[in-house]
């Protein structure tokens with residue numbers, strides 16, 4: 001089945017967008033891995049209609065219950081990649097559709113809304129920032145091509161790191177996963193090495209040359225791919241070719257569409273000066289209505 005839209009994120013931005021889309025009769029799916037930033041908020045006292053203090057966790061649950069009551073399918077799962085695929089239905093209006101891959105399954109849709117909040121995790125390792133774009137990359141699909149048969153490292157210890165390794169395998173199998181002091185990753189491909197040593201620094205001259213570990217041993221690499229935690233909004237957007245500025249996704253103010261046709265973004269992931277529920281809800285509403293218009297005008 002091809003969904004009209006897949007919403008990634010079940011925080012205020014994603015839920016509000018889903019509400020508007022469902023009411024306009026779109027066929028949608030919401031995927032979220034947890035309660036996002038809001039779940040971490042102890043008390044919410046500054047949101048419309050909340051006369052009593054409410055915990056962030058309870059507010060997240062209220063939003064999800066509300067759209068489930070409307071009949072929206074909400075699943076708990078982690079999205080690891082989004083890509084374009086050709087639509088096999090030659091009579092369909094949409095030549096290309098989105099394939100959204102999670103830990104458990106794959107789904108396809110005509111549009112995608114990224115509402116995954118902010119969770120960019122740049123490891124606090126000396127040299128990482130300095131060598132961004134000079135051997136340090138955040139996107140295996142975008143930059144892996146430059147490392148054909150070269151020695152590379154992937155820093156991370158979760159499913160996102162595994163998906164980055166899989167994206168690199170067609171260009172090189174000289175890959176080492178560095179978990180930087182965290183427990184070792186079980187790689188599906190047995191030839192991939194995994195090194196749990198703690199990293200001290202990334203060093204080089206004009207480009208990355210080596211990784212130095214805290215025990216003073218070294219490893220020579222041409223490229224380093226950062227894949228800590230889960231794939232973030234910026235990772236998804238970057239891989240699809242959407243414009244990004246200062247780690248935020250650039251959107252059209254009118255309908256929250258990114259620079260990529262059919263790809264929308266809302267909430268904390270679009271940046272700005274305000275990171276609040278009201279802003280996320282406002283942008284979710286605009287994105288929801290924008291997607292409704294987009295789908296209806298392409299029917």
Ligand SMILES: Cc1cc2nc3c(=O)[nH]c(=O)nc-3n(C[C@H](O)[C@H](O)[C@H](O)COP(=O)(O)OP(=O)(O)OC[C@H]3O[C@@H](n4cnc5c(N)ncnc54)[C@H](O)[C@@H]3O)c2cc1C
Nearest residue numbers: 009010011013032033034036037079116117267268276277
């Ligand atoms: C400690 C704290 C206190 C706060 N207090 C307040 C307050 O009092 N008032 C206020 O207005 N705002 C407050 N905020 C800010 C507010 O929580 C955020 O601005 C708001 O939640 C942003 O909504 P969002 O939907 O953009 O992102 P989030 O609420 O962060 O939701 C992101 C969603 O994306 C999902 N997700 C992320 N990556 C993936 C993936 N790879 N696959 C699947 N799902 C994914 C997450 O699981 C989550 O469901 C607080 C934030 C924090 C951290």
